[in-house]
Amino acid sequence: MRVRLRNPDREVDVPGPRTVADLLDHLDVLPHTVLVIDDGELVTGGHELADDAQVEVRPVMSGGAENTLRCVVCRAPAAIEEPRHRAAWCLAHYPDHVVGQVRKAIDHPPSTAHNERMFSYADRLLIAVSGGKDSLALWDVLLQLGYRVDGLYVGLGIGGYSARSQEITEAFADARGARLHVVDLAEEFGYTTPSGSQAAGRSTCGVCGLSKRYTFNRTAVEHGYDVLVTGHNLDDEAATLLGNVVRWQDDFLARQHPVLPAGGGNQVRKVKPLYRLSERETAAYCLVRGIEYVVEECPLVDGNTGHELKSALDVLEAASPGVKAQFLFGFLDRHAEKFASDEDDDIRVGACTSCGMPTTGEVCAFCRQRDAIMKVLPVTQATA
Numbered sequence: 001m002r003v004r005l006r007n008p009d010r011e012v013d014v015p016g017p018r019t020v021a022d023l024l025d026h027l028d029v030l031p032h033t034v035l036v037i038d039d040g041e042l043v044t045g046g047h048e049l050a051d052d053a054q055v056e057v058r059p060v061m062s063g064g065a066e067n068t069l070r071c072v073v074c075r076a077p078a079a080i081e082e083p084r085h086r087a088a089w090c091l092a093h094y095p096d097h098v099v100g101q102v103r104k105a106i107d108h109p110p111s112t113a114h115n116e117r118m119f120s121y122a123d124r125l126l127i128a129v130s131g132g133k134d135s136l137a138l139w140d141v142l143l144q145l146g147y148r149v150d151g152l153y154v155g156l157g158i159g160g161y162s163a164r165s166q167e168i169t170e171a172f173a174d175a176r177g178a179r180l181h182v183v184d185l186a187e188e189f190g191y192t193t194p195s196g197s198q199a200a201g202r203s204t205c206g207v208c209g210l211s212k213r214y215t216f217n218r219t220a221v222e223h224g225y226d227v228l229v230t231g232h233n234l235d236d237e238a239a240t241l242l243g244n245v246v247r248w249q250d251d252f253l254a255r256q257h258p259v260l261p262a263g264g265g266n267q268v269r270k271v272k273p274l275y276r277l278s279e280r281e282t283a284a285y286c287l288v289r290g291i292e293y294v295v296e297e298c299p300l301v302d303g304n305t306g307h308e309l310k311s312a313l314d315v316l317e318a319a320s321p322g323v324k325a326q327f328l329f330g331f332l333d334r335h336a337e338k339f340a341s342d343e344d345d346d347i348r349v350g351a352c353t354s355c356g357m358p359t360t361g362e363v364c365a366f367c368r369q370r371d372a373i374m375k376v377l378p379v380t381q382a383t384a
């Protein structure tokens, strides 16, 4: 097909047939900056263009005789754009956008009593870092902002994947002179994610999630940290919310918040300062800041970890940019009024009779799981 582009006026030949969305992708043109005209008629992204089509791609952004997006701060040509924010940034100003969103999350989290902050400069923070883009980006931002924040890496024993994650996390900490705690499941508790899940007959993600949450809280308690920080982002939280709504899990909805206060039974305060940023934004931040992170996904992901929920939301987001954030933020804004009453008749959390960590029963879920695992695994593997 013959495609006419403007500013400067030029024509290119592109093989077809292909959809308008495909063509724009091929030409590296951002869809919302242009109108596409096929044989004199305006067409949308899904329209199929024939191989012999005469197509015009006409820029619609006013304020310049060119179709380059410009940085909202300095007007230099932009490197990254976010349709959700209707904004674009140059490489120099992009990190400020990410830092600004994290700062906003820390200073003004939604629906908290007395507009309290997530944490203050007096608090000692422990951030759980996986070696992935989100937690490393967040650690970087918190260090830049001057918070007192140490890292915690949990070794899950997932072969080369865990080894690379740990290496990258240690290199990040070394380069910044930051303190990193490493807790290895095998050394500390006598099982790895794969061996534990096989022994307990539970999903790997289930064993892994429970072991991580437990280790985060316990390490924070043992070392006297005030706040536990995780790298859950906008995509994670929106997918979790959708899952909780789809199944109407009221108790999960009541507890889904970027700030969970400390509670009985050694429950440390938990916060998620990345809830305003998408994973695309944290990945871009790492690229721009030169932060190396583990790109590969966990090889054990077993399909029930919210991937379908994320894809469903991505479909909606592509059709109307910003809808994912609206979904999550709208829920959080209503959180206090919908769930505040639940706090009074909150289920009582006490200390596990076996390990002292928080539980609503006698023995915590972690200790019960570990007992089940240790009944099966060879005793020689148990060191704790």
Ligand code: AMP
Binding pocket: 127, 128, 129, 130, 134, 135, 152, 153, 154, 155, 156, 212, 229, 230, 231, 232, 236
């Ligand atoms: P995920 O559950 O893998 O989506 O991770 C959510 C958050 O948990 C991450 O952003 C980290 O803060 C934390 N996290 C995940 N895996 C680890 C790990 N192996 N060690 C420490 N923190 C982790």
Ligand code: ZN
Binding pocket: 071, 072, 073, 074, 075, 076, 089, 090, 091, 092, 093
């Ligand atoms: Zn700029």
Ligand code: ZN
Binding pocket: 352, 353, 354, 355, 356, 357, 363, 364, 365, 366, 367, 368
């Ligand atoms: Zn316990």
